[in-house]
Every structure is written in structure tokens, then in C-alpha cells.
Amino acid sequence: MPHLLHIDSSAVSQGSVSRALGQSFRRVWQQENPDGVVTYRDLGAAPVPPLTEAGVTAGFMPAVAHDERQRHAMLLRDELVAELLSADALLISTPMYNWSIPSTLKAWIDQVLVNDRTITFDGTPGPLTGRPATVVASYGGGYTPGAPMEQHNHVGPYLETVFGTGLGMDVQVIAAQLSLAPRTPAMAGLIPLAEQSLADAQAAVLERARQTALVPLR
Template sequence: MTHLLHIDCSAVSQGSVSKELAAAFRKTWAEGRPDGAVVHRDLGVEAIPHLDEAGITSQFIPSEVQSPEQKAAGELREKLVEELLGAEAVVVSSPMYNWTIPSTLKAWIDQVLVAGRTLTFGDDPNPLAGRPATLLLSYGGGYTPGAPQEHWNHVDPYLRTVFEDALGMDLTVITAQLTLAGKVPGMEELIEMSQKSREDALRATEERAGKVTAALAAAA
């Protein structure tokens, strides 16, 4: 069954800007595809286990000789992979933590990137190629091109590598910058810029969701 795969990553349950953007995407999605199924994983509430030895070795050992730990780890990976492969669209919301992605998101990525399933090499087409993926990112500081700390941003480049380069998905990245303005001393002068960035991100999110739902409806 096809569905929207929605991944949230913020550890914050209230006041998360990245989750606010995801909620806006979901609202537009529901309006455009009222009967569309959604698989939602909030990794801040229920984290995915990090890939461990049992999960790695389960790929290379026949099921009949696997340990209970390997079987459990393999079953989890398969479930997560099937959720991704079954998605007609993917939306991931994530804050920046210490200049990179939350470890919960990295754990999910490590679980779903599986050679021969979601990863292909050479001339083999990727099963996810061309499907729409939307990244909704929130940065406490400012990392726009030309900003003093632009090169500290290890969120956008890494996630583009995963979703665009490795998986071949049709990727759009939307970012709200300076989200800590008004909360962190010394950033008061950036509050207006922060509010504008947030409003622009919400608008772009709604537009992207509308385009995705319209394209999927037209292809149905």
C-alpha cells in the first residue's frame, strides 16, 4: 500500500520549528489526498535502535542459523525498509544539533540504507528514483550562503547525499534559519530575520506539499 512516510526527529515535543513545518506539510497533504495513508515515525518520541552487530550480520547469515538477536534486528530493518520503499512521498523534519543531524535520524538512515534493497550500484536503477522527498530543516543560527558559519552546516550537505545522490529522489530542501533568536542572549537583533525565515519556510512548505499532492493525483 502506498503512503506518505513522515519522519520527525526533534527531541522537543512543544515549540519545535521543524515539527511545525511538518505539520503544515501534513495539513496540505490531507487536503490534497484526503484518503492518503500516512506512516508517521516521531524519532524524538520513539527512537530507532542504532545499527549494531546483530543488524549488520543478519544481512549475510541465512535465517535458519541466525541468533534471536539477529532475527529481531533483521526484522526491524526489513520493516523500516518496506516503509520507505512503499512510500509514494517522503517528508523528513529535522533540527540541527551541534552542526549536524540528530543521532536519531542517523540511526534511521543507517537502518534503511541496505545494499540491494534501497541502495543500488552501477547501472541498476534505484527503486526510489524520482519519488518526491522533502526535507524540512530548522537551524538555531544562520547558515545561509556567505554567512560566517556557512561551512559549519553538516545537515543539508549530508542529507542531500543520502536522498538525492544515493537514493535518487526528487528532493526539495526547505530551511528555517535563526530559530533561537529571542531565546538566546545576544540574538535579539535577529528576531525579525528569524520570523521572516520561519514565515518563508512555512509558505514554501505549503507550496511544496501542494505540488507533491497535485503531481501524485495526476499520476494516479
């Protein structure tokens, strides 16, 4: 039975562009996989805590050597890691906050990247190698190739590093740009570009969801 892990991270529950893109992906994925299972985490509504000293040190020690604080910290890491490892496909929706990802998504990433369990540093392929990871993102401004702000985008490129370079996953980032144009008077002239970007992102999301649903199970 195929398994999708769907993570939302916008702090906003209503009118979120990234959440809407994630919903579109999930709807198509479920249509294509009627017996599929979706595990859902809403980091905006229910953030996971930041990684603590106990969590860091526990990740580098055998479980039998953990003290009480490390055991407690590792319970959460174990749960999150198990969710990720059991996913045939990963879907992350994220806004751009201050040129980067929300701190809630960063906290989740810090919790799930565990040495020798999800990520390896000795050159051997990790367990998630080749699995599809789809990032759907919403940026208030414009960060397309050649745009003046391109180099300040620390969302898509960063998540490609985490899931592609770090975990070996097959990553695609799909971003709707200029989402602030309709409600920012100074950006009024950019509204047609914003609408086009959103339409392009929606089309790309549907295509990626179909492709992802066809990926053979492990």
C-alpha cells in the first residue's frame, strides 16, 4: 500500500498558497492511489520542538547508553524518523519567511536527519535514496532565474540540498512567485506575472503528483 507523508508548514491556516498547492498534489496522488495512506503533519498548527542537546547527543549514541533526558528526546525523533522512512513519497509545503523556510519546518528537518538512520556521511546511499520528495512553495516576491532577488532565495535551493544532496531523494521544487502582488499596492503591476506563476505552479503540481503516484513501490 503506497504511503505519502504530507507536511504543511505555513503559519497561516486560511488563504495559504503553499497549503493550497499541497492540497492539489495530495488530491491527485490519492486519486491515483485509491488504497494509498497519507500521514499528515501540520507544523503550523502543531510544531515539533527544536532539537535539544539531549536530542543531538542521543542521535550519536546507541540507545542502551541513553540517559533519561536522551531517551525522552529520542522518542520524538524515533516517531518522526519512522514516519519519514515509511513514506514512499514526501510532500512538503512551505512559505518563504525572511528569505528562508519557517522555523517550524527547520525544527522538523533537524529532528528527522539522524546519522546512519536517515542520513549517511560515509558515502553509502541512505535509505531514502531515489524516493520522490516534492516541495511546493510560495514566495511573496520574485526569485526566478535572472531576477534581482534570485540569490536571496534560501527556500528551494536549501531544501534541494537537504532532501537531494543530504538524503539522496529525487527532489522537485515547485514555487508560486509574487504571491504578495495582489495585496501590495507597490506590486500592482506584477499581478499578471503572479497569476501566471500560480497557474504554472498549479499545473506543475498536478503533473508531478501524477508522476509521483506512478513511481514503483520499494
